[in-house]
Each structure stands twice: as C-alpha cells, then as structure tokens.
Amino acid sequence: MKKKSDKSNGGVSEEVVEQREAEQQANGKDSDAAKPYQPEAMVHLIVFKLGEESYGIRIEQVKEVTVTPSVTRMPRTPKFIKGVANIRGDIIAVMDLEQRFGIRPAAMVTTPPGTLTKDISYTLVIEAKDYSIGVVVKEVPQSLNLSVSKIDKAPSFLQDTTISENYIEGIAKVDSRLIIVLDMFKILSAEEIKALPK
C-alpha cells in the first residue's frame, strides 16, 4: 500500500488498477470457497487521506481528480473554504475537509531543504445536483474496488453524535486498512450549505 502513495503521477495510476484486479481475484478466491461463482455487488471508491486516516468516496460522486489548481483565497469566508479555483472555466469553491471536520492534520513530514515541490496536492471535484465543489487531499487518491459486504454500517455511536455525522456511510475494512466511507451528498446537503456563509 505504501508503495502506491509514493507514486505521484496524477490521478488514478495504472498500478492501482492492477492492484484492484488483484484484489478482485483475491475476493474471488475467498468467496469461491463458500459458494461457487456468485458475483458480488461491488463498490468503486476513491480513497484518500485526511489527517492520519483513510477516507473513501464512491466514484459516482467524483467528477474528476486533478492536481489542485491555484486557489484564490476569499477573505471573510469560513476557514474550511480554501477559496475558489478555475477548473476548466468553471469557478468552483474548494473545501478543506480536515478543517471542516476538525481533523488533526498529519504530522508534517520534514522535507529536506530545497525540495519545494512537496506542496502538490490533489483536488477531487465532487458533483452535487446543481453545482460542483472541490475537496483538497494531500496524497494521490487511489481507486479501490471492493465488495459491498466489506463496508460495515457506521457504528451507531458515530451516528448519534451531536455533530450530525450521518455523512459517514460506513467503515470499510480492506486487508489491514480501515477506510471511512463518506457520503458527499450528505456533506453538501442544504443545511450544510446554509451553515456556510456568515
């Protein structure tokens, strides 16, 4: 897994696809033992890191993954709005989910002096009903195919919390990794939007 995140050649690398196939095969083997040849419902996730944890969004909710373009800060907007960016002529708001959810950013990797290009981040363009919004992530997002059965519904504990956290669709366990699956449409729900501007 670590190997993959070192690759930074934009978007979903081929290797990720290979890995996905490998995983599918592995899945196949697992289920072969139980019931022979029963294709399972699959979910395709885009997986990225926020803070120290891995998060995933269903690929249907992601319009594109791009290297973050220059973002124009907008004074007097909430902190988690990083600003606006021009993505192919569309001007969209770019959001920082770490700020939004109060996630502690990952400990800074001390970069050797001189390497300034460490700054590259990626933007997932999420398409809601009538608008798009960008979400900044630090490492190359990966693509991951897994069977629905691997996603546990979010523990009730999480769903009950005061900060309406029902945008957590569930928790996926893949190998030794834990992926928090987000429902972006719920994050971008009407109440959320209303809460934005001050």
Add this chain to the structure above:
Amino acid sequence: MKSREQEYKEIFIAEALEYFDALNRHISALEKQPQNDQPLAEIFRLLHNLKANAKAIGYLQISDVSHKLETAFSLIRSKELSFSEEVVTVLFDGIDLLGELIRNIDNPEYGEPDPVLLRNLDIIVDNLSDSAIELTKVQKYNTSKNLTLSDLIYIQIKKLDHMLNLVGELIIDRDRINSISRELNHDELKSVSSHLYRITEDLQYSVMDARLVSVGTLFNKFPRIARDVASAEKKEINLELVGQDIQIDRNILQIITDSLVHLVRNSVSHGIEKPDEREKKGKSRIGSIVLAARSDRDNVIITLSDDGKGIDMKQVKRAAVSRQLITEDAAKTLQDSDVLSFLFEPGFSLAKEVTEYSGRGVGLDVVKNAIDSIGGRISIDSAKNKGTVFTLQLPTSIAVKGALLFEVDEIFYAIPLMHTDQVVAMDKDELHEVGDILVTDIKGETITVVYLHELLNADEAEMRLGDKTKLKGQVQNIIVVTYNNRKLGLIVDKLYRQQDIVVKPLSKPLDNLDLYGGVTLLGTGKVCLVLDVSAITRYFINNRR
C-alpha cells in the same frame, strides 16, 4: 445601424402581415359558420388594431381600407348587412387589398388601390338596403398569391439570456487566448487571436443589441399610474415623459419596473401637494412631474423630478435619531446628502398614515436593492418646497461591465466602475487617524478611508481600521467609491488597469456571500473577485468601533 423609423416600420409590417394572415383565417371560418360570433369578434379586433397602428405610423390607405372593412363587419354583427355571397366576395377582396397594401408599403411604384374595389366596399357599407346598385365584379389579377413569411420573429428572452451567457464565457476564453498568444509571441497565433477578438466583440454587441428595448415601453405605462394616484388623492398633476427612445437591456428594464412604479407613486403621493396648498405657496395648481431618460456613455440615466414640497431634512433626522441610526449630536452636523441616504435604510418611512398608494412599509430600501442588484446607482436630491429629484444610473447591459482591477494581499479584485468615484495616490502623511477611522482630504472634501487589507484580512476581533501603522509603504493608492450618497476611500496594495469584465455569479455554496458580487477570470486564467461596494460599505460600518 438602421434608423429608429426604419425599425418601427419593419415591426409594423411584420405585425400587419400577421394580422392579415389571421384575418384570412377568421373570415374563412366565418364563411363556413356565419352564426359564430367568435371569428367575427376576432376580425373586429384585428381590423381595429390594424387601423390604429397604420394611422399612428401614417399609412393612411391601410387605415382607410381597414376602417371600411371594420364598418362592414360592424353592420354584419348588428345584422344590418347579411353575410351573403356577394358581400363575402367583396370582403375577401377587401382583405386581399389590405395584404397588397401592406406588402407594397416600400414599393413607390405601387400607385393607388383599385378604385372599383374601394367603390364596392363603399356600396356595401352605404347602401345597405338598396340592392339596386350592382356590385361591380372586380377583376382579379392577383390569383396566384405569393406566400411570404414574416421578417420578424418573436424570441423568448430566456434564449437571449442563454446566448449572452455563452458570449460571456467566450469573451473570457478569448482574453485567455490573447494573453497566451502574447506570451508565446507566435505571429500567426497573434493574428488569429486579434481576429477572434474583433469577431467576439461584434458578436457581443450584436447579442446585446438584440436585447435592447426602448424605455418608452415602460414609460408609457406611467401616465395612467400617476393619474390614478393623483385622482385618488385629489391632486392635479402633469406627467411629462422625455427620452422614450433611449435603449436599454430588456432585463434591466424589467428589474427596475417595480422600483420606478414605486417612485412615481411616491412623487405624486408624497411630493406633490394638494392644489390649494400649492396655490398658497405661489405655485401652479398643477404639479409637474418629469420622467426622463438619457444616455451617458455606457449608462442610461433615468431621472424622476417633481416640483413638490421636497423632503423635510429635519423630519428625516428626527426619524433617524428615533430609530437609533445616529445620535442626536451627530445628526446636527450631518450634510444633506448624508441625511438623504437614511431614506434607503430598511424599513425607513416618513409616512404617518397608510394610504392606498404609499406608506405600506415598502420603503426605498427595496428600490435600492433592485438597483444594486443590476449594478446601478440611485441618488436623491431635494430642496424644500422646490421639489425632489431621483437619479437612477443604470448599465445599458448586464453582462459586461467596466471595472477597476487591483490587488490586496496578492489577491486580485475588481470593483465595477459604476461605483468608483475617483482614484487618487496620497502620501501616508496626508491620512489622519481620527478616532477609530482614517480620514483624508480629497479635493476639499473630507473622506473616510479604510485599508482594505485590514478590513478583509485582519482577525475581526483585532481589526484596527484607524491605525496608520498597518499601512505598507509611503504612497497609498485610494479608490474612492460611492454608495448611498456616501463616499469611502479604499486603500489598495496595487492598482491595475481599467478593464471590461464579465461577471460570473458565484456558484453554490458560495452564492449568498454578500461581500462578493461574483468572480471573473482574468486573461491569465487567474480568478479575480468582484467586490460588492454596498456590502463592503456595510461591512465597514459594522466593524468600526
């Protein structure tokens, strides 16, 4: 560009031909069902309109023939003339003649309409019961009618809106290509992009032109509105309209419609005094209201002036103090222009009693918001017993605006020129810390200034708007903006050029941030934030302590 008369003529012809087609349709229906009143009523209406329109524009032959036909049909309706075969033939011929006249308006060689036909029409109209006079058979020389389609089309404004949006996008890309071609210094690319520049400019003006309507379409509704208010309040007024031919974007006119209705009603209701009162003051019994439009570069200026009692500054001050908009002491020294600007505060009203036409809490703030929303300006000027003048400065078109570009803390901003008053460079020593704000003297006028960087970027709790030490450098660039009769100097870090920009609205979830009127893309592809002057002014007022 075509002259106005030519345009009116084309519209007349197109409409007349449409009427002609409709007349043919209805008379055919009537022939089949002579008892049916509906086609008869329609024919009546069409002929009547045609007569009136033709008369107004001076095509007397057409109005004459329409009149004769109208009379004939009125006789048919009152059953004084039977819808007999001979009569039907004459009527059909008459309608054909109308069509011929309409089609030949531009043909100087057409000459006179067939006298036999005209006589036949006269016969059926004048000699109802006397069937002795024979209707002469009209020689039909025009059997194979050439069918024509109208030169004018109706188009939904929605479609034009969409076109204008696309043009806006195109202009942004054009500017982008232009700046890339300059960077690359590629000759062929440069020549293509300069050609593209000209074409898109043409396209932009053509689309903008297609959306223009004359303000008269709105102005002409006011004599009636003013009359109704005046008669309800027993006042005598004379409303004069000036400059009905001035052209303006249809959507802008739509947006200001309610505002203008409000202002005109206000003028009659609050401005003009009762006749007796006017006489006592030595004025004519009839109050005069002038609604005028004129062009001023890229803007249309609409003024509404009355010779009524004017706005009572003392009363406004009292109301402002009682609403705690200002302290009593501060009110005493206030300039008239500042006093008048209170009238635009939400809910501010001087009306003591609610009449049918005014004082229902719909204040001038609503008018102001409407004007603000299209990037216009409104101001009031008033003198006691002399009258009041409202001035509306409106953009001709919505899409493209002249704007001033500048930079604050490495972010590009634009302010529409509509709201900028002047730009000055000033030495830091000329700015003075007065209480919690900075003021300076610009051409003899004391103007409040604010460092935009501090206003936009400092932590709200630690904002120090009156602290000169926050300024960078010695010479300060100040953009003086006007909002609601008040001037405010904005100190910016770097001042750039003046440029036409296409303002794109912010998309969700940022669409209801007041501070920004939208964004625009610069030729470099960079995003530039368009500041909303009214919101900035309000934000400044709320944050000075």
